[in-house]
Amino acid sequence: MKKNKSLIKKTKLVKGKLGILVGGGPAPGINGVISATVIEAERSGTSCIGFYNGFQGISLSKDPERVDLVSRHTNVGETSKEISRVDVEGGSILRTSRHNPTDKELDRAVKTLLHLGITYLVTIGGDDTASSASRLADRAKGKIRVAHVPKTIDNDLPLPGEMPTFGYRTACELGANLVRNLMVDAATMPRWFIVVTMGRTAGHLALGIGKAAGATVTIIPEDPEFGSSKNKINADLVCDVLESSIYKRLAMGRQDGVAVISEGVVLKLLKGEMERLTGKTFSYDSHGHVKLGEFDMAPVWKSELDKRLKRLKVKHNISITTTAQNIGYPLRCQAPDSFDREYIRELGYAAVQFVTAQKPYHNTTKMNSAMVYIEHGHMRFSDFSKIRMIDPKTGKMRVQVRLVNTNTQSYKVAREYMIRLEKSDLTDRSKLNALAEVSKMSAEKFKKKFAHLVE
Numbered sequence: 285m286k287k288n289k290s291l292i293k294k295t296k297l298v299k300g301k302l303g304i305l306v307g308g309g310p311a312p313g314i315n316g317v318i319s320a321t322v323i324e325a326e327r328s329g330t331s332c333i334g335f336y337n338g339f340q341g342i343s344l345s346k347d348p349e350r351v352d353l354v355s356r357h358t359n360v361g362e363t364s365k366e367i368s369r370v371d372v373e374g375g376s377i378l379r380t381s382r383h384n385p386t387d388k389e390l391d392r393a394v395k396t397l398l399h400l401g402i403t404y405l406v407t408i409g410g411d412d413t414a415s416s417a418s419r420l421a422d423r424a425k426g427k428i429r430v431a432h433v434p435k436t437i438d439n440d441l442p443l444p445g446e447m448p449t450f451g452y453r454t455a456c457e458l459g460a461n462l463v464r465n466l467m468v469d470a471a472t473m474p475r476w477f478i479v480v481t482m483g484r485t486a487g488h489l490a491l492g493i494g495k496a497a498g499a500t501v502t503i504i505p506e507d508p509e510f511g512s513s514k515n516k517i518n519a520d521l522v523c524d525v526l527e528s529s530i531y532k533r534l535a536m537g538r539q540d541g542v543a544v545i546s547e548g549v550v551l552k553l554l555k556g557e558m559e560r561l562t563g564k565t566f567s568y569d570s571h572g573h574v575k576l577g578e579f580d581m582a583p584v585w586k587s588e589l590d591k592r593l594k595r596l597k598v599k600h601n602i603s604i605t606t607t608a609q610n611i612g613y614p615l616r617c618q619a620p621d622s623f624d625r626e627y628i629r630e631l632g633y634a635a636v637q638f639v640t641a642q643k644p645y646h647n648t649t650k651m652n653s654a655m656v657y658i659e660h661g662h663m664r665f666s667d668f669s670k671i672r673m674i675d676p677k678t679g680k681m682r683v684q685v686r687l688v689n690t691n692t693q694s695y696k697v698a699r700e701y702m703i704r705l706e707k708s709d710l711t712d713r714s715k716l717n718a719l720a721e722v723s724k725m726s727a728e729k730f731k732k733k734f735a736h737l738v739e
Contacts, residue, residue, distance in 0.1 A: 302325045307381065315371055318377065318408070323355045323632075324632060344383070380409075385416055394423055397428055430654075441686060442685070443686070458615050466542050477609050480580070481545075482547055502545075504549065516555070518553065532705060532709065534722035638654060654667055710734070
């Protein structure tokens with residue numbers, strides 16, 4: 285009897301119930317965080333309620349759709365959901381949404397949560413969900429303690445020590461396998477694949493996939509050729525990178541390749557360029573982000589590149605076949621790999637330890653909210669007040685995103701293994717002549733056309 289009772293370890297006097305919600309797009313490992321959170325909460329003597337549809341669910345209704353979450357050690361009733369083995373599944377058993385609550389809606393959500401006995405809240409999501417979680421904690425004024433678990437395949441939350449967000453590694457692995465298959469296809473039926481993958485603001489995912497797969501060239505918003513994060517470019521600059529890489533590959537005797545492009549590159553374009561390329565007007569979500577998912581940019585980049593390569597076909601009977609491929613959505617609901625399964629268990633545990641102020645978070649009792657993460661095997665936290673900024677578009681406080689640091693050795697290695705135009709290609713006469721030959725341009729014309737890429 286004593287042995288059975290020890291299954292639940294009460295570590296402190298229970299203050300209230302723990303709520304869990306998920307925001308943003310899917311990512312491998314969401315269910316594992318939910319599972320780990322519930323199991324550890326039960327060990328602390330705290331019951332859990334899962335709220336469906338993220339902040340939309342709790343902010344738009346006084347009676348939000350919800351379910352009691354229990355582990356296999358607990359009696360499962362008609363109104364409860366057992367979560368002990370959902371950690372190996374993709375997707376989200378609590379569903380998700382991208383709703384951006386207003387301050388009035390957050391006040392309603394606080395009242396609703398308190399009415400249901402929720403004094404602890406664990407949010408799972410990316411930078412938008414983190415921002416909403418931070419704002420809710422501020423408006424709760426200490427009555428609800430919030431822990432945010434960083435989730436996004438974009439890997440763009442500001443975690444110290446270059447720690448990844450959960451879901452990124454799994455998505456990167458699947459993406460790399462898909463690109464590897466395309467590389468074999470490209471070599472088998474000589475062609476170029478133009479592959480677009482997710483990454484709204486940062487190019488971590490595209491760069492990771494390209495690097496792991498050994499893609500011919502990878503293009504991300506942070507590439508030095510495109511200038512600072514605030515700098516705007518035209519589509520020709522992106523196409524110059526693609527076209528010059530094709531010529532360099534031809535000079536090496538290969539008519540095949542795979543270019544991986546981060547979807548966020550289009551957000552670097554000058555005003556009106558996106559509309560010109562797509563012939564459509566871009567719409568925005570409630571967080572002020574362009575709805576990139578409404579447009580498949582792979583065929584757009586292919587079309588722009590084909591216009592340039594048409595000259596070779598018409599004048600010189602040289603045909604370069606290109607094929608567009610988007611691998612964004614297939615990456616999001618993959619079952620988590622072993623790295624992420626281990627990682628998410630630690631994150632769920634850390635979230636409960638933070639909201640209940642247990643070690644190592646016992647000295648954070650004056651904090652209402654934070655983002656929890658793991659660094660070198662230790663549970664850490666980031667105070668929201670130190671990672672927030674005023675969004676110039678909305679005027680609201682939001683969590684900063686982490687961009688690819690192009691000054692690191694990691695980025696340098698990625699560039700070294702790409703087939704991409706370099707300064708020596710234009711200064712070494714033999715290399716320049718080879719490029720001029722395959723592109724059917726004079727050496728002077730080739731140099732003039734592409735010199736801006738290596739200056």
